[in-house]
Amino acid sequence: MKIDIKKIFTVGKREIFSNVKRKQFLISTVIVPIIMISLAVMGSLMMFDIKELKVGYIDNFGLEIPNKVVKNTIGNKTVTIYFIKYQNIKKGIEDILNKKIDALIVIPKDYLKTGNIIIYSATKSPNPLITDTLSNIIIKNLLKGKVDNLTYNRVVNPINAKIYFVSKKGVEKESFLSQLLPMGFVFLLYMAITSLSGIIISSIIEEKQNRIMEILLCYASSENLMFGKILGISIVGLIQIGIWLIFALPVIIIYAVKVSLYLLLFALIYFILGYLFYSSLLCGIASLFSHPKDASQLISPIIIVQIIPIMFMNTIMVNPNHYIAKILSYIPFTLPYTVVLRESVTQLPLTEIVISTFIMVVSIVLSFVLSIKLFKIGVLLYEENLTLKKVIKIILNK
16 A cells, blocks of 8 residues: 555645535535524523513412512513412413413412422423522522521522542542533534534545546545545544634633643544544445435444433433443444543543553554545445445455
8 A cells, every 4th residue: 555645635635625615514614503503592582581471379378479579681681570369270271371471370288298389381381480489489488587698598599519629630629611621522523523424425425426536546546545535524624613613712712711731632632533533434434325315324323323422421421430431431433422521520540541542543543444445445336225234245345
């Protein structure tokens, strides 16, 4: 296998410019994030874009419920919650249907014993401002005349935890903000690999359909062509990620300084390892197909595997030494996600870090070797309806 660096860079350069000019790249990189951010901001603002709420109540327990309560929300806005007393449930339900009130609360006589409260609402999820305000009213009633203001405030807000992470390096103050990086890393890598698969499929298959691949093979060997494509497509993916990070720059500036440099470098290393593993593997597999639909059927399961660490994220973050977390730390498809999540909440033994890194490096090498083999066969293969069984036969040369 003769490697020609000049030809690899030439192919990579062509790959970058051809993909960046695609409409799909512009849409997925710029337009989609803008739409998602806009919708998220609008959704948050609309959630609290309410000037008043009218809540009916039937109090069989005997609380002192005020006629109105003013609550502060996002953006220094206020919401006035009016409490209207009712004598029977039927009338309250009628007023809900006629949109005279937003909800009806029934407080049973045995509330102190059971804690049960019935809420009738026109929506399946009543506005949280109603339940939060009611909770504060009940707490105030139950403690009235029994405790001072200081005790009352502590009951309402009982814990203001300051967490200190203990490791062999010493004791350091921990906060929730330090866990934003690994969580962001997981979603960023998932989005990057998912987007990368789309770029690879459209790039390679389009060139096969237009017979451009055959022309490129006259210029460079299949090995140099694949290395150049992986280089170019990876850079295109990184450009896309860079643009996404620009959108998130305000959050990064605020919170990144509160994350240790070690964890930043740790996450960056595993991001690169994971990216190289997936990009080489996807390139080799995509080269076997002549139609995007056929390629998606085989590539989709590989992409879906990435969801496993996300599904077990709570388990990994709460119990980083759980056997599931350890197993996922040694599987190349889930390793980059799991190891970074575990390292963010505990100090992994050096042996585990060395083993996981070794597994990842070996997996990348094997992925490149396999992909070169597939690429040599696939670039000139135009078979219709290529199945997983046929792909396995190609890999095993049977």
